[in-house]
Amino acid sequence: MSEEYGNGGDGAGLWARARPGWRSAIAPETPNPLMLAAYLDNTLNEAGREAVEAWMAATPEALELMVAARVQSRQAPQEAAPASLVSRAQGLVRAPVAVSAGLGWLRGLIGFEPEAWRPLAWAGVTAALLVVSAGAFELGRLGTERLVPVQTAALGDDLELGLDDPADDLI
Amino acid sequence: MSEQFDGLDRLVAGDKAAWDRFVIRFAPVIFAAVRRKLVPAGRGEDAEDVAQDVFVRLCARDFHVVRNYDAGRAKLTTWLSVIAHSVAIDHLRRQKARAQPIESVPERYLAVDPPKDPVKVDIPPGLLSPRQALVLEMLYPREMEVAEAAQVLGVEPQTVRSTHHKALVKLRAHFREPED
Incomplete structure (x- = not known):
């Protein structure tokens, strides 16, 4: 009052x-x-x-x-902050992922941190997997197409051999 | 400004070591500010979480709040203290709102009296300066001592007394009351 x-x-x-x-x-x-x-x-x-x-x-x-x-x-603060508060607050900001010294030449070559390539690298891996899958599928399809005619031809050849084989004429 | 921190540029650039030093240096200031608000309200046990919330706000959106700090305008400790008090007041307001669900309040307490005709006296713009109004607000409804009011305004107690006197002279003239 x-x-x-x-x-x-x-x-x-x-x-x-x-x-x-x-x-x-x-x-x-x-x-x-x-x-x-x-x-x-x-x-x-x-x-x-x-x-x-x-x-x-x-x-x-x-x-x-x-x-x-x-x-x-x-007034200056009279008491210290709890250690748990300090460690929790410090944990809010993470340390950057260390880039090995051996990648220094790569950084110089591409002009920025190799870490920045990470999304691009994953995209590349995904694209490569898609290409390999598509290629494998295509090879498999071609292989099947070739196999079936070969088998058909083999059967046909057997039949035709019996009919048209010139060797038969010699007999 | 000896209380300044020389690593703010590195901190906002994402330097983890600078952030760690910042936390160690200013956690006591933030924690003390938060406790100063929460303990009298009986919420001292929330102080650590509320102080953590202050740090969350400081580093949110790529240190957006810290980027707005200007060392040429105010001391870092004062600025952090304002933010910490503000977060603590918000916390208390939220706790108060949550404290009692409306379903648990007896209906008779929720009855609203019909509004009375408000007695509103028009005050000409500029009749009282913001400082004069603030002095009256601190001395009467808040019942603060002159010395406390002077401390809040950052002036001498005599300045508060003269500001108060000038404000009353104006109000008496406005309400056509005889002056002492």
């Missing part, structure tokens, strides 16, 4: 009357975090300060946030 400006005074009554009208007359935009931080660090220009203060006056959560942030900005 403010000792100097208790809610029993006329100031409280005046502001209670004026507050809804003042709030409805303004439509403050929510400042971005950098603008709020600049306000707390006293590096914001006059127009920026007015915008932040209008937002704080009109939005209860805004004032709550800025009061807490102001208090903290004047």
